[in-house]
Amino acid sequence: MFSHILIVTLILGTALAQLPPKVIKMKESLSKELQSIPEVVSKHRSNHAAQLETNARVHQLFNEFIEQNQHGLDAVLRVLQLIDHDLENVIQDCVRIFDIESLQSSNRIFVNVTKPLLDQVERLCQIVTENRIEELEASLEQVERTAGWYREQLDQTLKDIAVILSKLEDSSFSTRIQSKEVQMLDHLSSLNFSLLEPIEQNFTNYFSKWISGYRNFTLAIPEDFSEEQPDVSNLFDFLDFLDNETSILQGELHEFLEFWFSEIKEVVLAISNGTEEVVGFLKEKLLDDLLDGNSELKCAASYLQLIDPAILDMFNGFYQCVEFEEEMTKAFHQVSSVLDSTDKVITFLMRSYLSCAKVVAEFDEFTLDDCLLGMDELLEQTQEFVEHKTSEIYYHVEDALIFNGVMIEACLGNKLRESVLSFGKQVQQYYSCNGVQTDGPVMLPMF
Template sequence: MLSRDIILGITLLALVVKAQLPPKVIETKESLLNELHSLQDVIPPNYAIRSNEHQNAQEINRIFEEFLVQNQESIDAVLRVLKLIDHELENVIQDCIKIFDLDSLDSSNVLFVQVTKPLLYEVKVLCELITDKQIDEVEAALSQVEHHAVDYRQRLDQVMKDMASVSGQLDGDHFKSRIELKTMQISTHLQALNRTFLTEIDQNFTKYMDKWMEKYKKFASMVPNGVEDDVNDRAEIVALFDFVDYLNNETSVLQDELAEFLDYWVELVDETLDSVTNGSLEIVDFLENHPLENFITGDASLKCVSSYYQNLDETILLVLDGFFRCVDYEQEMTKAFQQIDSVLDSTNKAVNFLLDSYITCIKLVGQFGGDFELKECLADLEELLDGTSEFVEHKSTEIYYHTEDAMVFTGVIMGACVQLKAREAVSQLGGKMIDFDACGDKEIK
């Protein structure tokens, strides 16, 4: 770089010696001036990323903003030089001195080095020739500036697109919002399904138990006075009471147990949902930040990052959809609790037959009086009551363990699904990472 003393000396010399520039130089500089001046209207003030959630957003913002400032300062200086170039060289020298003093010449900003610095360097060479009054070389140097200005315009267009692409990808955390919304939707549906199952279980048990109690009360109200005082008849009546009481207790216990299972099931799904949600956020964070880290460390260009981000949304959505489909609980829960309806329906048939038999016997006693004994009519029914009780006890135990097994196995299914989707995600995203790293290698080479 020329020292200030030499430049000032040349400046004084220029006051005496008038050097003329060829018309071709003036024509070229006018074309350059118009071209570079038109860029001022298309460069936006900044590309700041509003979101602070990304760990690299602040550094990316700094690089972008620094580039825009340095680029603007440099182009302003270049424009000043071009505007002053006329047939008299000495008019240009003072602004050429300013070119030498620009801090941007020593900038290490990766975007500035790639986009603007080559043009600024050629203008610096041009200024050195002008201050040295090497007129015969000025025209060739200005042609070089013109050539680099074309390249600069292309590089600037590309980097502005890439900056917009990267800023748009990081701005607003749309994936985090999407994941949180999906989590909330699944959780809300789970809670609603839980309430639905609890309501249906309660309604089913209540519906059948109310019918049975209604028939039992009808039987009790029809027992003739004095019959219940007969020791021989009382045993059969007590057996029916014990049977109905047993049904009431057994169904109540089972209902409470199923309600607890539903609570456990909800907790199980919530745990899986938390795992899927946290895993999804980690994946998105890694996929978005890995290329930025490579760019910041100089291992990849902004163009590579921008290319990598293209179609990344679609890839991430496929991965997220796969993970969230693992939280599939409704079908298994429905199948488990559907068994209750089947058992209650079968029990209801037997209980109705038995209760109707008791009611019919009371009617027969009333119809035939002393010629028809209640005990004889109720013969063999107690054995059927015991058989029905055994069936209810067996099925209650079966429902309990079937529901427990279904709940545990649902956890196994969801866990296996998450493991599969994690491996599929590695396969899907690994290809993109390889492509990105290859892009970085090419740019560096």
């Protein structure tokens, strides 16, 4: 197009008029403004090697834009530098200067941001080569306006690119998730210990107390009594029963809490892994949309900034569902309460035996058999009471764990529904930003 005009112009030998000072001043001001841009743009070039294919394509898209923008800007500056008082060089150089591949670029960022300025400068060249000097000032003013628009667009584009690149390279979200996960697991482990430790201490203290009562009884009875005598051996058998019953109960409580810790740990890990998968999915979706031309750069950058805090809020909401310390403390407090009741019965029994032993030792007319008359029945009743209470402890803790599991499941389900609705609204806003109309909140596929 320009070559034909150039030949015609040279053949005709048209003389070029002098340019008005206003045009020269405008051109110099515009050149100065545009010359400051390359240094700013070059800072946004990405030199990081991306690990994921999508990330690599995004880096390539941005670097391609920055490179093509630089080529286009160089061409614009060369044209402005050529415009002198007599325009002697402009006719011959405008066509050559604008013979750049960038003009045919399919890079959407370049097309949206830089191409409009190049189009205006190309029209300016056409006016110059056709020697339409009377239109030059108006054309240069249009270039100046477009350059101002271009600078605004470029500044915003570079900010959006910086946001997206920072999100691609930022691992702080993952670090925060992992830190919270470790914190929760440490808390669970600590809770496990804090629940069992006082109960085990109670078991130890109570059993030591009961053994001490038995020893006091055996020391108080006459020396000619032996442990093989029915009254003494029955009490010893009862203590052996207590030892066995409490040991079994301790083991069962240990197993309960170990199982519960394992189950809750799986929930915690599932929340952490699921959260990171959601973040990965959302970011991948945004970047794919950007690469496929289905999203504007500003929309992708804006929504990327919203993802981490929104997901983190969802994440913390999920973790609130496994903060069951209060309920579990209540359940194990009941264990201590039942142990206290059991201790009262056994303490009464031991005192009865010790009282009989002291009476027999002081009064010859009393026999131990006479004094302990009915104690066998009391032993049997106490044993039944202990069996009942240990079963009560077992089932109370089991029921508490089952109920807590149901509560956690219900809580997670509720939080999930809230998250789906919340993210559906945000995704709808993202689509609206890109000019896509939806009938309502958009449900995310992974939910």
